[in-house]
Amino acid sequence: KGCKFVGCGSAVPALQISNDELASIVDTSDEWIATRTGIRNRRVLSGEENLTTLAVEAAGKALQMAKVDPNDVDLVLMCTSTPDDLFGNAPQIQRQLGCNKSLAYDITAACSGFLMGLISAACHIRGGGFQNVLVIGADALSRYVDWTDRGTCILFGDAAGAVLVQACNSEEDGLFGFDVNSDGTGHRHLNANIKENETNNALGSNGSVLAFPPKQTSYSCIQMNGKEVFRFAVRCVPQSIESALEKAGLPASSIDWLLLHQANQRIIDAVATRLEVPPERVISNLANYGNTSAASIPLALDEAVRSGKVKAGHTIAAAGFGAGLTWGSAIVRW
Ligand code: ACO
Numbered sequence: 001k002g003c004k005f006v007g008c009g010s011a012v013p014a015l016q017i018s019n020d021e022l023a024s025i026v027d028t029s030d031e032w033i034a035t036r037t038g039i040r041n042r043r044v045l046s047g048e049e050n051l052t053t054l055a056v057e058a059a060g061k062a063l064q065m066a067k068v069d070p071n072d073v074d075l076v077l078m079c080t081s082t083p084d085d086l087f088g089n090a091p092q093i094q095r096q097l098g099c100n101k102s103l104a105y106d107i108t109a110a111c112s113g114f115l116m117g118l119i120s121a122a123c124h125i126r127g128g129g130f131q132n133v134l135v136i137g138a139d140a141l142s143r144y145v146d147w148t149d150r151g152t153c154i155l156f157g158d159a160a161g162a163v164l165v166q167a168c169n170s171e172e173d174g175l176f177g178f179d180v181n182s183d184g185t186g187h188r189h190l191n192a193n194i195k196e197n198e199t200n201n202a203l204g205s206n207g208s209v210l211a212f213p214p215k216q217t218s219y220s221c222i223q224m225n226g227k228e229v230f231r232f233a234v235r236c237v238p239q240s241i242e243s244a245l246e247k248a249g250l251p252a253s254s255i256d257w258l259l260l261h262q263a264n265q266r267i268i269d270a271v272a273t274r275l276e277v278p279p280e281r282v283i284s285n286l287a288n289y290g291n292t293s294a295a296s297i298p299l300a301l302d303e304a305v306r307s308g309k310v311k312a313g314h315t316i317a318a319a320g321f322g323a324g325l326t327w328g329s330a331i332v333r334w
Contacts, residue, residue, distance in 0.1 A: 001125060001126050001167055001168075001169070001170065002126075002167070002168045002169060002170045002171070002172050002173025002174065002175070003121065003122045003125045003126065003133075003165050003166065003167060003168060003173065003174060003175055004165070004166055004168045004172050004173070004174040004333075005163055005164070005165055005166075005174055005332060005333075005334055006065075006066040006068070006164050006165075006166045007061075007062040007063060007064070007065035007066025007067075007068065007163065007164040008061075008062050008065060008161070008162065008163045008164075008298060008301055008302040008305055009057070009058045009059060009060065009061025009062035009063075009064070009065060009161070009162050009302055010058045010061065010159065010160065010161040010162070010295070010298060010299045010302035010303065011053075011054045011055075011057035011058040011061070011159070011160045011161075012043040012054070012157075012158070012159045012160075012289065012299070013043040013044055013045045013046060013049050013054065013158050013159075014043075014046065014047075014049070015043060015044050015045070015046040015047075016041050016042070016043055017041065017042055017043075017044055018030070018040065018041050019033045019034065019039070019040055019041070019154070022153065022154055025147060025148075025153075026147070026148065026149070026150040026153060026154075027150055028150045028154060033154045034287075036264075036266070037154065037155060037264045037265060037266070037286075037290075038264065038265025038266070038268075038284070038286055038287055039154065039155065039264075039265075039286055039287060039290045039291075040287045040288070041157075041287070041288050041289070041290070042156065042157030042158075042289055042290035042292075043157050043158055043159060043289060044142045044157065044158055045140050045142060045143075045158045050084050050140075051080065051082060051083060051084045051089060051138050051139070051140050051158075051160070052084050052089060052092050052093055052096065054138055054140075054158070054159065054160035055078060055080075055089070055093045055136050055138040055160045055162070056093055056096045056097055057160065058136060058138065058160040058161050058162040058295075058298070058302075059076075059093065059097055059134050059136050059160075059162040060097060061162070061302075062134065062162040062163060062164045063097070063134070063164060065164075066132075066164040066166070068132055068164060068166070070097050070098040070099045070100070071098070071099070071100055071101055072101075072131070072132050073097075073099040073101075073102045073132045073133070073134050073164075074101060074102050074103065074130050074131055074132055074133070075102055075103050075104070075121070075124055075130050075132075075133040075134070076090050076093060076094045076097070076099055076102050076103070076104035076105075076133075076134045076136070077090065077104075077105065077106075077107055077117045077120060077121060077133065077134065077135050077136065078090035078093055078104070078105070078106045078107070078136050078138065079106070079107045079108075079109065079113030079114050079116065079117035079135065079136060079137045079138070079294045080106060080107075080108065080113060080136075080137070080138050080139050080294055081108050081109075081110045081113065081139060081141075081192075081293065081294065081323070082139045082140045082141060082143050082144065082293075083106060088104075088105060088106045089106055089138075090104035090105050090106050090136075091104045091105075093136065097134075099134070102134075107120060109182075109294075109320075109322075109324060109326045110190075110293060110294070110322040110323035110324060110326060111261050111263065111291070111293045111294060111296070111320055111321060111322025111323065111326075112180075112261070112294075112320035112321055112322050112324065112326040112327055112328055113137055113139070113293070113294030113320070114135065114137030114161070114294045114295070114296075114297045114298055114320060115180070115261075115297065115318065115319065115320030115328045115329065115330060116180065116320070116326070116328060117135040117136070117137065117294075118135055118163065118165065118175075118318075118330055118332075119178050119180055119328065119330060120135075121133035121135050121165040122165065122175050122178075125165065125166075125167045130167065131166065131167045132164060132165075132166050132167075133164070133165045133166075134162060134163075134164055134165075135162065135163050135164075135165055135298075136160060136161070136162040136298075137160070137161050137162070137293075137294035137295045137296070137297060137298045137299075138159070138160035138161070138294060138295050139158065139159070139160075139292060139293035139294045139295050140158040141156040141157070141158065141222065141291070141292075141293050142156060142157070142158050144192045144219060144220075144221050144222050145221060145222055146221035146222065149221070151224070151226060152221075152222050152224050152226075154290075155263070155264075155290055155291045156222070156290055156291050156292070156293070157289045157290035157291065157292050158292060158295075159289055159292035159295035159296070159299050160295050160298075160299075161295045161296075161297065161298025161299040161300075161301065161302055162298055163298050163301070174332050174333040174334070175330060175331075175332055176247075176248035176249075176250060176315070176331040176332065176333065177244045177245065177246070177247030177248030177249075177250070177330070177331045178244050178247070178328065178329065178330040178331070179240045179241075179243040179244040179247065179328055179329050179330075180326075180327075180328035181236070181240065181326065181327050181328060182324045182325065182326040182327075183324070183325050184324065184325075186228070186232060186324070186325035187323075187324065187325065188225075189224065189225040189228040189229055189232070189325070190222075190223070190224045190225070190229050190322065190323040190324075190325065191220075191222075191223055191323060192219050192220055192221065192222050192223070192323075193219065193220050193223070194217055194218075194219055194220075195217060195218050195219060195220050196217055229263075229322075230264065230266075230267060232321070232325060232327075233263065233264075233267045233271075233321050233327075234267060234270045234271065234274075236321065236327050237260065237267070237271045237319050237321050237327060237329070238271050238274040238275055240319055240321075240327055240328060240329040241258075241271070241275060241317050241319055241329045241331075242275070243329075244317070244329040244330060244331050245317070245331055247331075248331040250315070250331060252275045252276060252277065252317075253276075254315055255275075255277055255281065255315055255316070255317045255331075256281060256310075256314040256315045256316065257281055257282070257283050257304070257309075257310055257314060257315075257316045257317070258271070258272055258275065258277045258281060258282045258283065258316075258317050259283045259297060259300060259301060259304075259316050259317065259318045259319075260297075260318070260319050260320075260321075261291075261296050261297055261319065261320045261321055261322065262284065262285060262286035262289070262290075262291060262292065262296040262297075262299075262300055263286070263291045263296075263321070263322070264286075264291070265284060265286060265287075268282060268284055268286075269282075271319070275317075277317075283300050283301070283304050283309070283310075284300070285299070285300045285303055286300075293322065294320075297318055297320060301316075301318075301334075305334065310334050311334070312334060313333065313334070314333070314334050315331065315332070315333055315334075316331070316332050316333075316334055317329060317330075317331050318330050318331075318332060
């Protein structure tokens with residue numbers, strides 16, 4: 001059995017924050033941020049918006065493009081590390097979309113989330129008999145950004161993107177090859193760890209702390225060693241794409257579009273140079289949105305498809321990388 005990609009959609013919050021605005025809260029400048037990262041603006045959740053509203057909007061657009069009825073969706077994969085509900089965001093999205101006959105669950109793999117979701121969708125279709133799988137990448141890293149840390153707060157934005165993956169016969173198969181990896185030894189370089197708040201311990205009736213006190217928890221802000229993450233990405237992403245291309249039996253010259261997780265323009269440029277993909281075949285929109293984690297690949301894909309850049313039949317090398325550490329790539333036909 002094969003799988004093909006039949007629709008995409010995206011959504012971003014209304015509130016835009018420019019580099020100049022950030023320079024009014026931390027010691028930075030538009031020039032520093034743009035030169036080091038390529039980022040100029042980012043969108044951040046505000047007002048009534050939340051991750052569910054963004055995800056529903058993005059997924060609804062993907063269903064519309066694919067002309068697939070919500071009742072024909074049999075799996076919703078919500079790829080996120082910043083859900084509205086710690087127990088899982090996917091079922092709320094499923095309900096709001098009206099995907100009434102679908103299984104729905106979350107996948108957590110930070111900035112690689114969407115890529116992992118795409119591969120999982122293909123496995124569910126090939127081995128599990130699923131027909132229409134909605135893969136949503138959505139994150140609101142603004143919730144975990146330390147807005148006093150100029151080393152990280154300049155990088156991130158919030159967004160959602162979605163792709164509908166559909167079962168097809170093997171001749172139509174649009175997933176040519178993939179490669180996925182994780183390495184927990186690099187966890188220290190990028191994380192948002194759990195914090196246990198000891199002051200919320202329950203007290204026993206005699207005033208003593210219970211032997212197994214319930215604790216209230218929260219998460220630390222994003223901690224990142226930027227240089228190490230940069231080195232990891234520039235080393236591992238080209239290797240991963242080369243491995244996926246080898247499995248696909250395709251040369252790098254066959255790539256119509258290189259679509260990387262939008263973390264930093266210098267990372268994108270370095271990977272493109274290493275793979276000898278010319279700049280005009282590289283998709284980049286991080287100037288407008290910053291690093292939107294699991295949303296970045298489907299957001300950039302959606303813009304490229306709707307603007308007519310990516311056309312039916314084009315071959316795309318997509319790669320995600322980020323916390324975990326996790327990374328992976330897929331060679332797909334749009
Ligand atoms: N404005 C001005 N100066 C700054 C800023 C800022 N926003 N941030 C850091 N600096 C200063 C530092 O304090 C340092 O000053 P010093 O030399 O006086 O000590 C100097 O600039 C250099 O800082 P570095 O951190 O060494 O800067 P670098 O060139 O490494 O760029 C950056 C930092 C942009 C974060 C880069 O390392 C990077 O992009 N790394 C990859 C990060 C990334 O992509 N993360 C996301 C991964 S995906 C995920 O899973 C979330």
